[in-house]
Amino acid sequence: SQQGEEDPQALSIQEGENATMNCSYKTSINNLQWYRQNSGRGLVHLILIRSNEREKHSGRLRVTLDTSKKSSSLLITASRAADTASYFCATDGGNFNKFYFGSGTKLNVKP
Amino acid sequence: DTGVSQNPRHKITKRGQNVTFRCDPISEHNRLYWYRQTLGQGPEFLTYFQNEAQLEKSRLLSDRFSAERPKGSFSTLEIQRTEQGDSAMYLCASSLGLAKETQYFGPGTRLLVL
Numbered sequence: 272s273q274q275g276e277e278d279p280q281a282l283s284i285q286e287g288e289n290a291t292m293n294c295s296y297k298t299s300i301n302n303l304q305w306y307r308q309n310s311g312r313g314l315v316h317l318i319l320i321r322s323n324e325r326e327k328h329s330g331r332l333r334v335t336l337d338t339s340k341k342s343s344s345l346l347i348t349a350s351r352a353a354d355t356a357s358y359f360c361a362t363d364g365g366n367f368n369k370f371y372f373g374s375g376t377k378l379n380v381k382p
Numbered sequence: 383d384t385g386v387s388q389n390p391r392h393k394i395t396k397r398g399q400n401v402t403f404r405c406d407p408i409s410e411h412n413r414l415y416w417y418r419q420t421l422g423q424g425p426e427f428l429t430y431f432q433n434e435a436q437l438e439k440s441r442l443l444s445d446r447f448s449a450e451r452p453k454g455s456f457s458t459l460e461i462q463r464t465e466q467g468d469s470a471m472y473l474c475a476s477s478l479g480l481a482k483e484t485q486y487f488g489p490g491t492r493l494l495v496l
Contacts, residue, residue, distance in 0.1 A: 313473060316487075359424050359425075369430055370427065371427070372417075
């Protein structure tokens, strides 16, 4: 089974609202990353957070990591229609050689 | 464009045929990864290369699948005797390796086996 699992599976909000997605994983990690995928396209890297970090920001994105709960959250503030996409968390399972992805959260931002 | 490129972008084939996909990583990246993604799911790891050496293969990579990276630059993924269950998006990613773990993904090759 996959290492990371996102919650919720789908999220629909109005433009301007904040969107929060959660990710849970199973084993120890060195880092956790969030990716965005527009329909039928490749993945775009958003942000990387290391296991010794608790929070990171990048523009309208805020990521938190709680290694004791094996969970992470991605907050997108002031969402835009262009943020409509699937969002995946990826963990390295304590091994830098590959990533484990969840099934993603499908975000729909209505204009 | 200096990102990861993949060719072809789409491939339709008949069951039993062989197909080959190509991935050109970002030029200075020594690690190259292949993933498979089916509809509604996240990518699943298939294999990765450190330069020309294939260092890890997933159990998903059956005997019909083979990947190469002959000169440590571009890579090919071949599927022999394709089956309908091989229909998926095949994604390639590259990274600098060492402590630079961020993987940069290409646009993918979408395979449809009829």
